[in-house]
Amino acid sequence: MPNVRFLLTGDTSLSAEFGxxxxxxxxxxxxAFTIALEKSGIPGIVELVPTxxxxxxxxxxxVISYRALTKRLEGLLGQLGSIEIPPSDVLEIPVLYGGEMGPDMAFxxxxxxxxxxxxxxxxTSTEYLIYMLGFTPGFTYLGGMSDKLETPRxxxxxxxxxxxxxxxxxKQTGVYPIDSPGGWQLIGRTPVKMYDPDRETPILPKAGQYIKFRAIDRAEYDEIAAQAEKGAYVCRTYPRGEAAK
Amino acid sequence: MSVTVLNPGLLTTVQDAGRVGYQQFGVSVSGVMDPRAMRIANILVGNDENEAVLECTMLGPQLRFDKAEVIAITGGDLGATLDGQSVATYAAFSVREGQTLRFTGLRTGCRAYIAFAGGLDVPLVMGSRSTYMKAKIGGVAGRKLEKDDVIGFRKPAAEILNLVQRRIAPEVTARTEYAVRVVMGPQDDLFTPAGIDTFLGETYTVTNEFDRMGCRMEGPVIEHKNGGDIISDGIAFGAIQVPTAGKPIIMLADRQTTGGYTKIATVITADFRIIGQLKGGDKVRFARVSIEEAQEALLTEREALTALRTMAGSAYAKERRPVVRPGRKEAAEKKGD
Known part of the structure; x- marks a missing residue:
């Protein structure tokens, strides 16, 4: 059982801190804890924000007091070993690298x-862990980029x-989900909408998943962009450990 | 079936109880800054208490009603007038077609809320009508109101059951010094005992850097053990963030979902009505309460609002003052539901 601290974050939320x-x-x-908690049926849970x-x-x-909730959560942590946790999904994001889409590629x-x-x-060789989302809708904090690509802002x-x-x-890499100012070195662009408020699933990536980038050419970029515009493009996902075809 | 914006005021936005369920995707909650004022305004006009309202900041808007409607204004007193006649806040009243609502100037608090019977006709985005300006979603085109905007009503009501009964004493007073209750944490252990004493013992003044994201305060430096940086985690409404410089910032409706600064304490829900109305120059002292006391206060506040709802639509009022005949009552209820 992991060593978890329950921290007070006000009277309608708490933080379960794992390290x-x-x-x-x-x-x-x-x-694993988030998945177990979603399955647990503990009443009164409104929203989970993993970081x-x-x-x-x-x-x-x-519905449930702080004391009662922490008691249930402690019980859940005790059972964590016996709950089956499916492998993480890998979300494949097509990217057109370099050229006008990646003005900082040469640098x-x-x-x-x-x-x-x-x-x-x-x-494109790494599966990047999505540690969490934040900053703007759909912005992923990814881990695992090769040191070789480390570049200052x-x-x-x-x-x-x-x-x-x-x-x-x-040491970070990522995708800008919405037009925004920023100081990142741009190496490419995906035609996929990481965030679309009107879509049934407004935000594609989820904390705990992995992202793998796949290089595409201009023709495929245009084709995916056209489909994405109609809301018809679906990113490939597969369980981690199952090789990408 | 609408209201036309003749002048938008300083910052007027559509807000409801916020966009719940998307923080894990980086989507801010948004929603009203003073949830109690929103709930009371909605209860007074017979709405669901979390129905979308207009949040008006310091300098209120000028609105022309193109359709008769029952409204209520709560929160800070921004000097509401209807065709030049001052109107009571914390009371439901009828507005006739063609009348103009305007605000003459700030008297108390910072933000007023206008509830419209039957609600405003703006689309739900991710389950909420709240305006989230940074992501340009919700409300009217994801932005604050502008001149000539037209906002429709979903189910306007020219009359409403028990109108005279739908009135309570205004709740936002002309104070400028407040005691705000907090529960300590999540990172109070990253401050020195002297830092905790400073936070709980000294007075903090709201600077002019206060907006829907947060309220920056000036006052004695709150001492950390090892600086104010942490590995980013979630941020609750009312979290009091203290970066390394040692000055507190109360995080509010449009706060980012995650942040990398120590949070010494969190304002209790029952006192959101205070922090939602703070403005530059106001003084605050923070008082520590236990989680049990905080949750007790929250439940007490909910009971008070339930009692208010019962009173606003009560049979007691009908017996005492039978203004609504059976036939009309049915019609009024239909409009108001």
Missing amino acids: NEISEEINAQIR YRACMIHYDPG VAEHAGISEQEVVAIH LKQPRVKIPAGSVGIAG
Whole structure:
């Protein structure tokens, strides 16, 4: 049973804290706990917000008090070993690398001392863990990028980065889900809408899943973009450990 | 079936109880800053208590009614007038077609709420009508109201059952110093004992940097053990974030879903009515309560609102003042439901 602290975050929520570091192991425990909690049928739970090393649990004190809830959660933690947790899904995100879609590709390649093709090969070879989402709707905090691609942020942030842009900032990589200002080095763009408020599933990625990028050419980009515009494009997902075809 | 915005005021947005269930995807909750004021306004006009309302900030809007409607205004007193005649807050009243509601100036609090019987006709986005300006969703086109906006009513009511009974004493007073109750945590253990004493013993003043995201305060530095940075985690409404500089920020409706600064304490739900009405220059002292006391206060507040709903639509009022005949009563109920 993991060593978990319940922290008060007001009178309608609490934080179950699983540790004090960013690690895949802690994040996996949080994912397992979140899945178990969703299945548990504990009454009064309103919303769960998993983050790097904690899961915030919003609840209705009119249904369950803090004391009663923490007691149930302790019981749940005790059973965690016996609850079957399915493997994480991998979400495949198609990306057109370089050119006008990735204006900083040349800089990133030069900084790493490798070719642009090698940047693409390295960037698409990893399954990146989605530790959490935050900052803006659909923004993922990913872990696992190769040290070789580590690049400092732009000295002067751009005023507007188009939605779908894929970037690198320090040790991090990610996708801008909405048009926003930002200082990330842009290496490509996905035609997929990571966030669409009018879609049945407004946000594609979920904490605890993995993202794998797949390089596409301009023709495929345009085709996917057209489908995405109609809401007809569905990203490939597969259980982790099952090789991508 | 609508209201036309002649002047939007400083910051007027459509808000309800917020967008629940999407924080794990990075979507801010948004919603009203003073939930109690919203609930009372809705109860007074016979709505579900979480129906969308207009939240008006400091300088209220000017609205022309193109259809008769029953409304109620609660929260801070922004000096509401109807065709130049001042109107009571915390009371439901009828507005006739063609009349203009305007606000003459801030008297108490910071934000007023206007509830419309039957609700406003703006689309639900992810289960809520709340405006979330950063992501440009909800409310009217995801933004604050602008001149010439037209907002429809879903089921307007020219009259309403027991109108005279739908009135209570205004709740936001002209105070500028407040005691705000908090439960300590989640990161109170990352402050020194002296830092905790400072936080609970000193007075903090609201700076002019206060908006729907947060309320920045000035006052004695709250001492950390090892700085104010943490690995990012979730943020609740009312969380009091203290970055390394040691000055508290109360996180509010449009707060980010996650953040990387220590949070020393969280304002209790029963006192959201205070922090939702704070403005620059107001002074606050924080008082620690237990989680049991906080939850007790929350349940007491809910009971009070249930009692208010019962009173607003009570048979008692009908017996005493039978203004509604059986036939009309049915019609009124249909409109109001």
